[in-house]
Amino acid sequence: MIASLSGLTTEFVATKINYGAVLPMLVVFGAAMIGVLVEAFAPRAVRYGAQVGVALVGLVAAFMAVVLAVGHQGSTLAGAVVIDGPALFLQGTILALSVLSVLAMAERFDGIGADAFTAQGAAAPGSPQESAAVRAGATTTEVFPLTMFAIGGMLLFPAAGDLLTMFVALEVLSLPLYILSGLASRRRLLSQEASLKYFLLGAFSSAFFLFGAALLFGYSGSMDLGVIAKAIGTQSGMDGLLVPGVLLVLVGLLFKIGAVPFHSWTPDVYQGAPTPVTGFMAACTKVAAFGAILRFVYVGVGDSRWDWAPALWAVAILTMVVGAVLSITQTDVKRLLAYSSIAHAGFVLTGLLAFDRVGVSSVMFYVVAYGFSTIAAFAIVSLVRDGGSEATHLSQWAGLGRTHPIVAGAFAFLLLAFAGIPLTSGFTAKFAVFSAAIGHGATPLAVVGVLASAIAAFVYVRVIVLMYFTESGGDSVRVVPPSILTSAAVTIGVAMTLVLGVVPAPLLDLASRSALFLR
């Protein structure tokens, strides 16, 4: 105790920073900072264009930095950041998906501002301030810097080498998402309700994470995942701290992926948030959170898995079954996609529970496949409108296949991918996680997974039947012609869904080559 205190007076040694390894995060955070300055100093008329430009350039530059960082792998910043194969693969995935999300967010249908977002988030819904802001042509261009800050947190999340860094990343990615959820331009109260629910439950789960991290610190004397892993082999008589600590940290992480029983926020938030933000959350947050769970479970506490893996098995089974069964009862397309995302989180957990390198690569492939499909699906949802607002009730989608064959066809194709039909990325991804599970002693999980897929497939097919074989209820529902932005997001998403279904080998190879964690 005394010796360690006197250690504080010794020479200061600056931490070695491998700038090449952390460059992607620096670029994204830098772009976010520039976005804030644009918001502060640029005149209102040029803000929208400048923000979209800064965000897209930043994301593309960060993606190139990720490619360059392949040569800079290693642990840096005193072990706080670990840039290894999985970290780089997931960072690249997050950045690629973020480009599509930003394209969808920037959609404005030739109007004044970004269409999905309110004119002034701070004004109460229906208040004179709000109508004044609409008249003045205000638009919440802050969404772009907020998104960039969230992306920066997401990049750090799967690369965090200790629990404290992981917590900071969790907060950095969550706080902007709480705000973004509350900025929908229509149905403002629903959106604000979603924001508040997400914030309260998110803060609650963060507390669980911190409590778990404190217990693991008590167990091993360190927040570092590597030190915790070493302690599991050598530390004795402290098991009362280890297992509760692991489970509490997992609660915090499973909340972010929306696993049952920590899923209750998902449908409400996915429904209330602006649709492009929902797509962003469903795709990118899941990628980042699964990356963090993979690192925590595989690098940190994997050696003690016999003590807590049964709990994770139960969560995986519950997630698949509850997600699939409850999606049957949904009448709102955004809620339906939310429950579908819960079921998909369960499928991914199945691959994770293989506890093998194949498990890592299958999880990474799955989140890529699911991410591209889900962003495109939510982008399509934002196009189908009744009057000014989105027609999210399923009955309004009846007959869409006849009136708008291209949009309905793309959506039907994405639904088939969610169902896991061959020649879509969904099939390859499900095959990867289930075969990983079967190959490494988790066959019961794969059986439940296949059954849950069958239930979920019924839901997706029902929506397709509704679009193609049901008379349309009225003429008021129509597809707003999208600009190049949403068209690009949907086209790329659909194309990736097809490509990863037909020729998945290159990405599967990349995933399995980069599936090795640096310990």
Next chain:
Amino acid sequence: MTNPYVPLLFLAACGVGFAVVSVLGLSFVGPRRYNRAKVDAYECGIEPTPQALGGGKVPVKYYLTAMLFIIFDIESVFLYPFAVAFSKLGLFALVEMVLFILTVFVAYAYVWRRGGLEWD
């Protein structure tokens, strides 16, 4: 050599003792002269009324000022140990600290330019 935690326990006991003595002692020795303002709920800065203006909504500008204060508060928390240890830290720490202050000022510039500092 006593246990190094004993001084800590002593400090904790002092802290608890101070809180208990101040709160309990006040109710014994303090004068009791009540008036209207004394029985109001104490909320620093906000005029307490049965129903706040604007249908129970509290103006957001007070919290904006409070958040801005906290940002600079935290900045000074980091600046103080930095200043104390400056002679040992060298150029690297100076650059890091300048970058840190720069990021805080980006937030400050945003608040200033967007009218967050104007009370009305």
